[in-house]
Amino acid sequence: MSDERFYIGVDLGGTNIASAVVSAAGALSGKSSIPTPRGCNEIADAIARCCRMSMRAAGISCGDVVSVGVGVPGTVDGHGNVLFACNIDMRSFPLAEALSSRLGLPVTLDNDANCAAAGEYLAGCGRGCSSLLCLTIGTGIGGGFVSNGRIFRGFNGCAPEVGHMVIDFGGRRCACSRRGCFETLASASALERMTREYIAEQPDSICAAIAAGRGRVDGRTIFAAMDSGDAGARDVFRRYAEYLACGVTNLVNIFQPELVCLGGGISAQGERLLAPVRGIVEAEDYARVGARRTKIVCASLGNDAGITGAALMGRLNGGNT
Numbered sequence: 001m002s003d004e005r006f007y008i009g010v011d012l013g014g015t016n017i018a019s020a021v022v023s024a025a026g027a028l029s030g031k032s033s034i035p036t037p038r039g040c041n042e043i044a045d046a047i048a049r050c051c052r053m054s055m056r057a058a059g060i061s062c063g064d065v066v067s068v069g070v071g072v073p074g075t076v077d078g079h080g081n082v083l084f085a086c087n088i089d090m091r092s093f094p095l096a097e098a099l100s101s102r103l104g105l106p107v108t109l110d111n112d113a114n115c116a117a118a119g120e121y122l123a124g125c126g127r128g129c130s131s132l133l134c135l136t137i138g139t140g141i142g143g144g145f146v147s148n149g150r151i152f153r154g155f156n157g158c159a160p161e162v163g164h165m166v167i168d169f170g171g172r173r174c175a176c177s178r179r180g181c182f183e184t185l186a187s188a189s190a191l192e193r194m195t196r197e198y199i200a201e202q203p204d205s206i207c208a209a210i211a212a213g214r215g216r217v218d219g220r221t222i223f224a225a226m227d228s229g230d231a232g233a234r235d236v237f238r239r240y241a242e243y244l245a246c247g248v249t250n251l252v253n254i255f256q257p258e259l260v261c262l263g264g265g266i267s268a269q270g271e272r273l274l275a276p277v278r279g280i281v282e283a284e285d286y287a288r289v290g291a292r293r294t295k296i297v298c299a300s301l302g303n304d305a306g307i308t309g310a311a312l313m314g315r316l317n318g319g320n321t
Helices: 040-058 095-105 112-123 182-185 188-199 204-214 221-227 229-255 265-269 272-286 302-314
Strands: 006-012 016-023 028-036 065-070 080-084 090-093 108-113 129-135 141-147 259-263 296-297
Touching: 006 112, 006 302, 016 040, 016 302, 028 040, 028 302, 040 065, 040 090, 040 095, 040 296, 065 095, 065 112, 065 302, 090 095, 090 108, 095 108, 108 112, 108 204, 108 302, 112 129, 112 259, 112 302, 129 229, 129 265, 129 302, 141 182, 141 229, 182 188, 182 221, 182 229, 188 204, 188 221, 188 229, 188 265, 204 221, 221 229, 229 259, 229 272, 259 265, 259 272, 259 302, 265 302, 272 296
Parallel strands: 006 065, 065 108, 129 259, 259 296
Antiparallel strands: 006 016, 016 028, 080 090, 129 141
16 A cells, blocks of 8 residues: 555445545545434434545555545535535534544535635636636536635635525525525426426426336436427426526625636536527626626536545645544
């Protein structure tokens, strides 16, 4: 075994927990994933189990690991506590301490979107740019903003909770208790819900047949239906893209970043997703008359961004304990 030291990055999602061993250069090995259970201690147990799976798969032991970094889908403080994470029903829980006691390793926490932003800024599409806003589109929508090598967290460490920006006042209730939040309309979960609603309205549609054949509805169902010529599916996607573009335009107007990157599984659609969103943002961005415009791209690290950033967050100023 060499003297190289490693880090473990963990992406704690509402559906799955993913982990990997990460080198100091950002190379990943031993990627593992397990379903996210319910219950705070059960989640800590599952994260520890996933980390051990990654170490075994990478052929290393705890003695080779410097630290573990966890990206959490919610608000964390600077003391290793998860203050509020509505999609995993975790409140005021000392996750870093709980996980450190299970693994015998130092553990740091940060918001999962901050981790994804850090990963893209340090090792992905944001290398060399001055400022990057990263949106992670999954069960919810997270946002991380990096400017000149610093993560923006606000005075209380909670910023920027972009998923809970209202884009439809009085609209559908969100898990955070507000109505019409960005993530209730533009997350991957929202697209799945819109697809199920369309199938219920049009049970004889191509989309319904595809879902029945696969035995489920997921984020890819609507795209498969569009590929098969389902005009109604195209309408569903158009509405979804309009919601996503509305939120992105708001955020561009607020932050004016050099780069916006869209991450999460849906980003695998590439230009198919970006083109309609970019078209709306470029038409509505308040700075549209200027020569310097925000670029909108897909995250280049894919689902590895959060893991990479969680592991290497200490390289950016202001990593949390």
